[in-house]
Amino acid sequence: MIRLFSLKEESKTIKILLLISCLTLFALILLSIFYYGNSTLLGNFYEPNNDDVKFIRSAWNLAQTGIYSYHRPPEATVFMMPGLPFILSFLMHIFGKFGGITALRLIQAVFQILSLLLVFFIARKLFNSKVAIIAVILNLLCVWEIWIPNLVLTETFFKFLVLCLMFFSLYALEENKLKYYALGGLFLGLSALFRPTIVTYPILILIMWIIKKVRFKDALKYTLVVAGIFCIVMSPWWIRNYSIFHRFIPLTLSTGNPMLQGTFISYNQKTKATDGLDYTNYNTKDPKLTEIEKNDMEIALSNYRIKTLFPKQPFKFIYWYTISKGWIQVNFPFYWKEIFGINVTKAINYNYLLLLLGTLGAIYYFMSKNKNKLVILPIATIIYFVIVYLPFYTMGRYFYPALPYVIILASYFIVNMFNKFRPAAK
Numbered sequence: 001m002i003r004l005f006s007l008k009e010e011s012k013t014i015k016i017l018l019l020i021s022c023l024t025l026f027a028l029i030l031l032s033i034f035y036y037g038n039s040t041l042l043g044n045f046y047e048p049n050n051d052d053v054k055f056i057r058s059a060w061n062l063a064q065t066g067i068y069s070y071h072r073p074p075e076a077t078v079f080m081m082p083g084l085p086f087i088l089s090f091l092m093h094i095f096g097k098f099g100g101i102t103a104l105r106l107i108q109a110v111f112q113i114l115s116l117l118l119v120f121f122i123a124r125k126l127f128n129s130k131v132a133i134i135a136v137i138l139n140l141l142c143v144w145e146i147w148i149p150n151l152v153l154t155e156t157f158f159k160f161l162v163l164c165l166m167f168f169s170l171y172a173l174e175e176n177k178l179k180y181y182a183l184g185g186l187f188l189g190l191s192a193l194f195r196p197t198i199v200t201y202p203i204l205i206l207i208m209w210i211i212k213k214v215r216f217k218d219a220l221k222y223t224l225v226v227a228g229i230f231c232i233v234m235s236p237w238w239i240r241n242y243s244i245f246h247r248f249i250p251l252t253l254s255t256g257n258p259m260l261q262g263t264f265i266s267y268n269q270k271t272k273a274t275d276g277l278d279y280t281n282y283n284t285k286d287p288k289l290t291e292i293e294k295n296d297m298e299i300a301l302s303n304y305r306i307k308t309l310f311p312k313q314p315f316k317f318i319y320w321y322t323i324s325k326g327w328i329q330v331n332f333p334f335y336w337k338e339i340f341g342i343n344v345t346k347a348i349n350y351n352y353l354l355l356l357l358g359t360l361g362a363i364y365y366f367m368s369k370n371k372n373k374l375v376i377l378p379i380a381t382i383i384y385f386v387i388v389y390l391p392f393y394t395m396g397r398y399f400y401p402a403l404p405y406v407i408i409l410a411s412y413f414i415v416n417m418f419n420k421f422r423p424a425a426k
Contacts, residue, residue, distance in 0.1 A: 004171065005121060014133050018120060021136045022113050028146045029109040032339055033102070040150040040337060052152040055080075059088035060097055068240075071291055076244050079254040079291055082237060083194035084154050101152060108149035108156040115156075115404070116140070118163040123408045125170050126375050127415075135411035139404065141350065143342045144335040148400070154194040155334065159401045161191040162198065166381065166405075170374050173208050176218065178225060185226035189233025196251035197388045197398075202226065204380045211373060245292070253291075256298025258392035260284075263305040265320045267393070277308055325394045326386050330355060332396040333403075354403070354410050358382075361409030364416060378405035 007015055032040075043050025048057050054070055061073045062085055070077035091107075092100030119139050123132035139145060148155050165187040172180035184205075191198040202223075209219050234250070241249040261267060272279065282301040284294055310317045333351040335344060362379055365371060385402035 004167075005117075010129055014129050017133050018117075018136060021140045022116055025116055025140055025145065026109060026113050028340075029112060029149050030106075032146050032150055033105045033109065036150060036339060038101070040147070040339075042151070042336065051080075055085055055088065055152050056101060058085040059092055059100070062086065062089040063092045063097075063100075075291065077291060078241055078245060078249050078252055079295075081154075081193050081196055081252060083157060083190075084152070087157075088152065104152060105150055111156050111160045112145060112149050115160045115163055116145075118160070118167055119404050119408065122163065122167055122170065122378070122404070123411060125167070126372060126378065126408065127412050131408070131411045131415045134414055135404075135408045138354065138407045138411055142333070142354075142403070142407075143339065143347050143350075144333050144400075147335055147337065147339050150339075155397070155400055158191060158194040158198075159404070161187050161194065162401045163404060165191055165198075165201065166378060169205060169377060172222070173205070173212065173374060173377070176214070178222070181222045181225050182229055185229030186233065188226065189230040192230075192234065192251065193237065197385075199251065200388065201381075201384065204377060204384055207380060208373075208377055211376065253295045255392065256295035256302070259302040260298045260305075261393035262321075262325070262391060263302050263309075265316060266324070275305075275309060277305065321390055325390050329386055329389060329394045329396060329399040334395075334397040334400045354406055357410030357413050358406035359409075361411075361413035364413055365409070378408060381405055 007018070010018075041050075041052050043053035045053055045056070048054045057073060058068065058070050058077070058080075061067060061069050065074055067074050067076055068082055068085060069075055070079045087107075088100055088104050091103040094100070095103045116136060116139055120132045120136050123135040165184060168180050168183040168187065171177070172184055188198065188201060191201075206219075238248065238250065241247075261269075264271060279301070282297060282304070284297050284301065286294075289297065306317070331348075331352070333347050335347040338344065365375055365379075382402045382405050385399055389398045
């Protein structure tokens, strides 16, 4: 296993650049943590109005009472996956209510460095060390990689776990060894404890099996192993949910609100006044509704809106649920507050550059004669992260875990263009 992460065969230049990149990113994140403190919070403690402060409140309540809640403490929740609140609650037990928040940010700084290293190892696996180190440098230049570890959100951990999932998936597909599929199942389960949208990732592995013509017998064996480990990882969550809610809840019951918001074209909810629909039976703001009842009502209202409005404007809704929502995800990076004097416009322009180079890299890959078929998996993963959120409210935050693969493709294109057009040695 150690050989997968070995740098023994790398040149001195690669090693130095990798070390400098990791130390630079770590230093910048640490500086931002202690300089900006809680000013990076997207909500506020007095009126929990964003996921970050709600996660903090959940962790406080969990540490004090042992009850995992979200919207209405101390009412038990199944609205959010438990990964982040449980980690934060554990840290609060050790370092206190506010010390735990700082500890979380420091741990997230470490995980950002580990993610940067995984970008290197994945790119090296897919292409070569030159592509890998350029990908690291391109990733280092993303200001949001410094900003995001300051947040009390799932992004840092989730991106790291998905990178681990991708890394071991590549080795599983190439070497057909059960241990790599087992590790894939482990990281699939751990990822799902932070974000439920990853659970359909095995569809991509199925596509890769078809491309690589994996035998049905082997595919079945791998599926059983992955499913078994996934179930073991998820079982504490399932048992907890059943004991409290007396029903099997595999992930969350939280799709109602993002699904409902997603039914409004351009997110313009003012159209409720003119769309001609009867909302009498859908009072989603009724304080008597439980968290689950409210979610069920929002799903019912979403279905009602689509069923009624889609026949009136089919092409408009099709465009909204494909091109428009897809573009909303990719065109604006998850960088909502300025740090170190780098404004949002500069971040957006850099994001556009990465998207352009990444797209060119994908095109160049498919036009190449000698292709590593494994590259199809990260390309499919980029598409996956766009498609999986199309039914819901979408934004750049949800595309963040896919950006490492865009960066790798961008690096691949840069290296190939440099090799193609550099002056011939005399």
